[in-house]
Every structure is written in structure tokens, then in C-alpha cells.
Amino acid sequence: MPEATRPHGIPGSVLRGPFPVGQYAAALRDRLRGMVRVQVFGEVVGFKAGRAKVWWELRDGSGALPCSMWRRDWDALGLAGLADGVQVVAAGGPDFYAGSRTSSPGFSFAVGDVRVAGEGDLLAQLAVLRRKLEAEGRFEPQKRLARPVLPRGIGVVTGEGGKARDDILAGLRRRGWAGRLVWAFAPVQDRHAAGAITRALQDLAALDEVDVVIVARGGGSLMDLFAFCDETLCRTVSMLRVPVVASVGHHTDRTLIDDVAAVSCSTPTHAAEAAVPVHCADARERLHGLGARLHAQGRRAVLERARTLAGLSRAPASHVERHRTWLHQQLREVRASATRGVAQRGHGLDAAAAALARGGDARTLGTRRRAELDRLGQLLAAHDPQRTLERGYALVEGPGGEPVGSAAAARSLPRVTLRLHDGTVDARPVEDTG
């Protein structure tokens, strides 16, 4: 700002200045930033997140500070957000935004790090551990295990004398399941119980008699549930070869074992039902139905085929019967025609007798017929193979006496018979080496 536009100061004032406000604001900012950095604690009020920064007020009974934090620093903490009333410790120092002609200035306590204290502290730790286990893929192995639909043995880890026990029994009763139930009672109240729960789970999973394990607790405050957020316990569960059904947390306070288990249920009764997916009474009924259908199918298959076979076996008999009827018919007709023939021939003989009597040329007739027969005989003889053989030819026959009509056919036979006009000769075809 040019020196010429600086107004005069207030008459009579002993204070320095006047200074341009921007200059003073920048000096103030620099002074505040130069102050020693500290940790302050209080309750959070009015947390809100922007694109570049997050803001909240930190209050206690005697005062408050507006706090701000760069968004990237906040995100690095891995906290979801801060609810009103949550106790936090904030580390940082005062800062001043000098503003401009178009933007308002603002004071804030610039926070570089935050730790959530009290119950909120545990929640924050839980969030960090949850992200860590998830990133390592520890939530998956249990979900990939095959869960038996009809376990013979179920292991249960729960507190002795708790309501969870009765709820589980009720759930199993509802399923109609009455197999072997192995109880592993463990303290489930505090975070020191984690070791006992872990051992109980390992012991149950080591038994061949146990096909699935239920870990149940009938609720409680979040502090009570922290045993089920123990890192060792959760890692152990994720490595077990037996599926674990968890019923520990509430829908509001989800524990880590709910995340790593194969299934997580809201109540122990549901956990029991999840451990036995099949309703046993229904399954028995269905199995009975399937057995009956199987029996009916087998029976039908055999009966249908038996009927077909019977039909087929009747077919030749009925064919023979039809043929017999036809033959009888033929026979009757033959008899009838024979009778007629004799009668007609009778007439013929009478006629011949008459001719003879007339001294007709019956002899001439006989000679003519003989000559005709001789001619037919010679024709027949011309086609007789024997005649051909007599002329020096030979007939090649196979082992069954069938004629062998080609060289290829002869080569395929181990031996052949040569039929000559005066007898047979056995011969063995040899491969033509030429």
C-alpha cells in the first residue's frame, strides 16, 4: 500500500500505527505460529469434515478452542469421525488465517495429531486393528470353509450359567437337532478372558467329534465385549479348520470375532440355527419321500420293461397262431381243389379212354413229349457245373463249401478247397511274391 494513502492516527493516541490490517494480520499469524506447541484435551463438539480440512471444537467446563486439521493428516489416523462428547487429546498450536479482502479471517488451534481417550480410545484401537486384520485377509479364511449342514458334534464356547446356554439349546431344539454338544465354559466378561476363550476354541477345534463351534455371549457393554476383539483370539479363529459361528456383538457394537468368524449372528439362538442349517424333522420327511420315489422309480422301470418283454414274447406266438390259421385255410382250399381236380381228371380220363377207344394217336403224343424232355435235359446239362469241371476247370471253395469268387477273397482265407471233376484237393493260398 503506498505510504501516501496511510491515514493519520487517532489524535492523542500513544499507540504505534496505524498499520495496514493485512500486514498486522500476517504478523499476528507469524507470532501465533511461533508459540510453543502443546497437547490439550477436552470433549469434541460439532465435528465436520471438508475437502481440505476437518474442524471441531474442543471444550471443557472452563473454555473452548476451535480446532482444525488438514484432511490428509486426519485420514492418516484412520478414524471415522468424532462424535460429540468424545474425549480427545489434540496436539498442535495456535494458528491464524489472515483472510483477505474477500475472505474472513479465522483463528484455530491447528491440530497435527489426535488420540481418542476413554471408551473412544478403545473404539479407535479397534478400528485400527479391524483395518489391519482385514488388510491381511484374516476375515476370509473362515468364510471359505465348508460348513456341514448336519453336524454330528457342536462345540460351544460361552460363559457358564449365562443366558446364552439356554438360548443355544432352544435354537438346537427348534432345528430338531439332538446330537453331541460339547460345552467349553470360559469367562467372557473382560479383555483378560481372551486367552481362555482362545484356548477353549483351539481345544474344541482339535477334536474330530466337533464339526462346528459356536462362540456366544448374550450381550453386554462394549467394554465387556472387548475380550472378543483380542488380536490373538481373532487371528486364532481365522486359522481354525473348523467353522466358527459367532454371536457376541450387537448390531451396534460389532466385535472383531464377528468379522473373522464364518458366520456372525445377532443372538445365540440364531447362532445355533446357523450351526445346523438343516431342519432335521423336515430332512427326515424329505428323505422318506426321496426313498419312496426311488423305490417307485426302480419298480416302475422293471415293471415297464417286464411288460414290454412279455409283449415281445407273445408276438412270435401270435404270429405262429396267425400262420397256423392261414395254413389251415390253405389246407382246406387244397383239399377242396384236390377234390375238384380228381373230378375233372376223371373227366379227362374218360376223354382219353374215348380217344384210345377211337384208336387215336396216343403213341405219337408220347413220343413228342419224350423228345421235348430230352431237349430240356440237354439244356439243363449245359448249365451243370460238373460239365464245366469235366472240361478241366476247377471250383474254389471256402471252408464252409461256399464258392470263393475272387482272388482277394481267396487270399483272405487260410485254406481253400479245389473241386475238380473227379474229387477235391485242399490248397493253401500263398501271397503272390511276383
Add this chain to the structure above:
Amino acid sequence: MSDLLPPEPVGEEPRAAAATYETASGRLEAIIRRLDSGEAGLRETLDLCREGRELVEFCAAELEAVGAGLEELRLEELVGRLEAGRSG
């Protein structure tokens, strides 16, 4: 490309190796469907019926095992019993 695929899991699968109710009942359903289709010949039908009867018996035995009556015992009892059985 094959090196992009994870290796096949190896090693014993003690719990998966044995016949289970779910595999048996699943196979039984498949057999019934095949028989209902009417496409199976006599030989296949008889073979399927035989296999099916065995499966029904297996499933019935499994259901029987969890229907006989609830047996409740503590982990220590079972472990003690198993150890006694092993030494005796």
C-alpha cells in the same frame, strides 16, 4: 498365463474327505432328477436305484445320529474320555 493363477491347494483335507450328509443328499437329489427325466436305460436305472438306496441309508443314519437324543458334555469330560480310550 498359468503362473497368474494361484497354485492348487494341496495337503490333506481330513474333514472334506469323508462322505458328508450334504454331498450324499445332493447326489440323491441328482439321482432322483435323472430318474424322473426318464432318460436312463434299465441298467442305469437299476444302478442309480442301488446307489440311491445306499445314499438314503447313509443320510438316514446321519439323521439318526443327531436324532437319538441330545448328549451334553463338557470339553474336559470329552477330552478325558478320549484320553482314557486312547490309553485303554
